[in-house]
Amino acid sequence: MDATTPAQGRKAGAKEWLGLTVLALPTLVMSVDVTVLYLALPHLGADLQPSANQTLWIIDIFGFLLAGFLITMGTLGDRIGRRRLLMIGGAGFAVASLVAAYANSAEMLIAARALLGFFGATLMPSTLSLISNMFADSKQRAQAVAIWAACVSSGIAIGPPVGGLLLESFWWGSVFLLAVPVMVLLLVAAPFLLPEYKSPSAHKLDLVSVGLSLGSVIPVIWSVKELAEDGLHALPLAVLVAGLLLGVLFVRRQKRLTEPLLDVGLFRNSEFSATLLMLLVGVGVVGGVYLFISQYLQLIKDQGPMEAGLWMLPSAFVMMVTAAASPALVRWVRPGFLVGGGLAISATGYFMLLGVGADDGLSALVIAMIVLFSGLGPVFALGTDLVLGTAPPERSGSAAAMSETAMEFGISLGIALLGSIGAAVYRNNMEDAVPDGLPPEAAEAAVETLPGAMAVAADAPPEVGAPLAERAFAFFMDGFHASAVVCGITVGLFALVSFVLLRNARTKAQIDAEAPKADDESRDEPAPAAAR
Template sequence: MYLLGVPTARGWLANASCRTVHDMSRQHSPGLRAWLGLLVLLGPVLLVSMDGSILFLAMPRISQALTPTAGQALWILDSYGFAVGSLLIAFGAIGDRYGRLRLLMVGATVFGIGSVAAAFAPSAEFLIAARALMGVAGATLLPSALAVLSELFADPRRRAQAIGIFAAAFAAGFAIGPVVGGVLLRTFWWGSVFLVNLPVIALFLVLAPVLLREVRATRPGRVDLTSVVLSAVGLLLAVYGLKHAATEGLSVDSVVIGIAGVILLVWFARRQRRLEHPLMEFSLFRDRVFTIAIITGLLPLAAWSATAYLAGIYLQSVLGLSVLAAALLALPGAAVLTITCIVTPFVVDRVGKRTSLAICHLSIAAGLLFLLATTITGGIGWYIASTAVAGVGYGISFAVVADTAVGAVPVERAGSAGAIAETSNEIGNALGIALLGSLAALVFRISGPDLAPTLDETLQLPGLVPALAEEAKTAFVTGLHVVAATASVLHTALAVLALRWIPVPSRTVPTRTLGPQGPR
């Protein structure tokens, strides 16, 4: 089908004759430069995603060195993700207007500067500012890299394969971040988790001008500064309100901040309808396939982040594993996820997006149910099985969402479309911890010994008797089960919705006139 007049990887061209497809594939076949350009782009993408999780293991060392308050520790972890999620839409549009390669070069340079500043931060406040600067740079890299990638691969099928590899790098970076951090911390000081970025950034700055070409919109128009501010501040306040409510409980401050963020986002959405050159093309959501795909970008990340966070606590605080051992147990799931990202375009080409999206959500739903077999005395095998089965669905979600977002719009709007896809990932990640994490905390407070708000705080209480420790662990595992079951039900519902909303692809060549929204 056509989305806004541009063929997707499974578009009308896939239904044309074999001769036509073969001729077009040969005409647009990417050369060595395209594949080398993809390889160069993967470096910054891997770093941006990896830096979202690499501090999970470094925080104890950072706390010893900089002695941050509880609030400062939260901001050290969250300032990076807040900046990335809040500015993706704005920088996707800015790259469309003023040049994506130029923005990539500036963003990579700033990311390197922020990494050095973070590595040698003398105080918690300085580290928070450096992490925020890295987040701003990361927001410039993701949508622009995806848009430049679409220029390298003109053929829809090759582009889908390249985007699958791109998505695999992004997913793998987030998955291996804690492992990389754990390995570095065994030998070096905590700042090494930031300095590891510098060789990759330096290589990118040298090779990118040689292998990549500048791409910008043919009619750039004017960047609406008000929309930039509304999208950035609105997302920041909304996500912060959710996270504050999740970690500190409902309060007047969290509710007011969250409502203010929602109001700004509504204002932003209404304003886009009146602009000739909007930051976000809300008209894309009129297409059900695109809408399902974007939800697929959000819900799996919510389930992944919440269960990964809770499973990490389960493996360490309940089963007593070391931090590095717990991180290494996630590698099988990460490997399945990465491989799935790469092979998904080939699968989609054979079975279609309708079936692929259904498989995606049903795989995640099934994988999450394996967590229901975990207990306070054992469950490592069930955890590995869960990450492996669900990893199939997570991998499909990364690849399908990115391909649909870029393939659904004209080339000159690819940066903004990529930003929507990446923003759905970032918001899903935040919502997973905020909402599903809060659900687990609520279950723990209701069914636990009610001695402290979290499992770790409870286990650290002096003079805690074994019976109460066991009760606390049981309550935590119950919360993990409730979250897994809830997410599984949501994914099953979304699979059913995908089968109902997405039409079965036609096997005949369409003869009707193609308009902006498809065949008439």
């Protein structure tokens, strides 16, 4: 361990809090990138003219590589130094952002997005694990993690207005350039504000484990997306089985290694496993329903990207407040109850989305989103802190990687599964509702997606286009509401699970606060007779 790592229990000062700002900014930028790209797709589509399959790869390759390398990079940071890995990742992310911004073909953009996912995997676990080194005092660390979690979650919400502002003034590549000055600031400030940390027992990285990790994570995510979008088919089923088998081999190998890539022993702690599950579910379902909300605002309410994003800001602000307040609330409420209560509040918000209609105002949507996101604050803040708190300091890199992997898996699965539910409801209803007289190609486009139906309605005569658009809006809302019900039921059930499995969970701050009392009691006890 480097000498700059604070001693256990020492209060962090101005340097550490400034360092937290350096760590939070790239985290925020990466979260913003998630929603910015969706807004930029129409613009880059007109310029690069990617095929439908290439468009999907432009969206998905980032998440595939990010999830696939998170575990590897979290462990690599423990070995070569977390600050060093963070700076390597920051430099690589900046270069990849420049390549993406000035890509002149779909293939070039896909390759740049892949690089962004690879280098992004070095950033996320490094930022989180460095927090545990910089903030040795458990109360301060909990607050720092809450700020970090707020940046992760709020970045998704503030992406639309930021992206809308850029897209209204510049070309589509500007959304990627947003990361460049942030990464330059990281490279300049990191040597002065961030400590270095290496695991005292660092060993050579096991490349076989790396291969097995990638061979399990990436195929599973890809196959789940394919199965959700296209139904049961032989190829994705075979890929899913192959990925799961490689995952079994990966776990068995980790158990045999003295220095594993992933410390599977951490999962013996039921609180650790349950917290990862809460993060996966809580983040996953909100990632899926977010797609419906953004489409509702832009397609049905006909708002521009920036205007749509502004309607999402109140919920982002509320979530930041509840995330920041959660560490203090554990003085009076058990962490497991706060997490479970947060999930219960979010479940209520999902059910409130049933009151949002195609012809209604936006107040019902905004109120539902505020309730939904306010419940997510404790989940993000305390969930991540509980994950780090249950892991030994020398394995916090691996724990941080598992936390991030759970959230990335949640987002991928949530978008795929919830998106397929909404799409299935829409398609099943639209198949029998397309007006007569449309060409087969136009009818197929209208049945497939809401944007396709709107494009067909715009080109059709008014007596055909108007009823087509009205039916498409109604059926989209049916799919939206079906997904909201699934989210509400799922999150509600996991709220009950959290109350049970995390009822005795304690944060690191609570454990450290009780330690001196235990020591004092042991000193007050009379010495054993043999000692007298």
